[in-house]
Amino acid sequence: MRYSTLTVLTLALTACGIPGPDSDPLFVDGRAVASSSDSVLAITSAGTPGVLLYDPRTGSRTTLGAEDLASPAHVQWNDGLWYVSDVDEGRAEIAVFDSHGALIDRVMLGSVATVAHQFAVLPDGQIVVETADDRLVAVTADTITTFALIDESPRTGMLLAVRGGVLHVVPHRTLTQYNGLGKIRWRVEWPWVESLFLSDIAVDLHGRPMILAGHEGREGFVVFGLDANTGEVIVWMEGPTATFSVRKYGDIQPDNPAEWLGAG
Numbered sequence: 001m002r003y004s005t006l007t008v009l010t011l012a013l014t015a016c017g018i019p020g021p022d023s024d025p026l027f028v029d030g031r032a033v034a035s036s037s038d039s040v041l042a043i044t045s046a047g048t049p050g051v052l053l054y055d056p057r058t059g060s061r062t063t064l065g066a067e068d069l070a071s072p073a074h075v076q077w078n079d080g081l082w083y084v085s086d087v088d089e090g091r092a093e094i095a096v097f098d099s100h101g102a103l104i105d106r107v108m109l110g111s112v113a114t115v116a117h118q119f120a121v122l123p124d125g126q127i128v129v130e131t132a133d134d135r136l137v138a139v140t141a142d143t144i145t146t147f148a149l150i151d152e153s154p155r156t157g158m159l160l161a162v163r164g165g166v167l168h169v170v171p172h173r174t175l176t177q178y179n180g181l182g183k184i185r186w187r188v189e190w191p192w193v194e195s196l197f198l199s200d201i202a203v204d205l206h207g208r209p210m211i212l213a214g215h216e217g218r219e220g221f222v223v224f225g226l227d228a229n230t231g232e233v234i235v236w237m238e239g240p241t242a243t244f245s246v247r248k249y250g251d252i253q254p255d256n257p258a259e260w261l262g263a264g
Helices: 005-016 257-261
Strands: 023-028 041-043 051-055 060-064 075-078 081-088 091-098 103-108 127-130 135-139 144-149 158-162 165-170 174-178 184-189 196-203 209-215 221-226 233-239 244-247 252-254
Touching: 023 041, 023 196, 023 209, 127 158, 144 165, 158 196, 165 196, 221 244, 233 252
Parallel strands: none
Antiparallel strands: 023 244, 041 051, 051 060, 075 081, 081 091, 091 103, 127 135, 135 144, 158 165, 165 174, 174 184, 196 209, 209 221, 221 233, 244 252
8 A cells, every 4th residue: 555755754653753842843854844833833745745733732633735735845834824835837826724724825926936935924924035136025915015125146045934024044145134124133144164055944942043954965964053133053963864853941953754754
């Protein structure tokens, strides 16, 4: 009998159990794990439709958008809603689901966003994406407005909602934290060696931005935890794979992707 990756993921979680309240997944197989306000975890798997939702308080597991999402990647919880990036037949969009899993909106990004799956949702529901004309723009179903002007760069950036604003990370260039009005809170130059490549970004349950990077030319990954107020690196951890968890006291630990993705 053949199972989808998401089915295997669910079975693996059921058999092995997710780390208890002392630990929460941060990245699973190179993808950021999102969390709702009541700590429900959202996990996507490459090439698999739907998002796995796991509630560590009850052990319940459900699938979000199995019939609505073709290739989801990034997920954000905002004001009682799940926002999920998706690409279907080359069309980039953000699908919006309510807390019960019902699809309530699709925001078509069309030619607006330069990179599919990169977005950050502001507290008022505006979706911030990067454009080809050196801007971050805030998108709704009806409007597109400039959120911030960014420096011209041959590299595109990654976006993350952090503390009511937006973190914009351009690899080998800058890390910039904007407030909810598009004003810069802090900016730091890329502090790491050229041999580290940006893999993904996330925010942990302590509100700290997390940078996942890989090593060019050799195996292994490293996670850097940033101070959300300054951008300073305050914690870091290396591991053999792109799967990491964060413990309740804030330290990062490598995790085993097989326990999450049913590999091996």
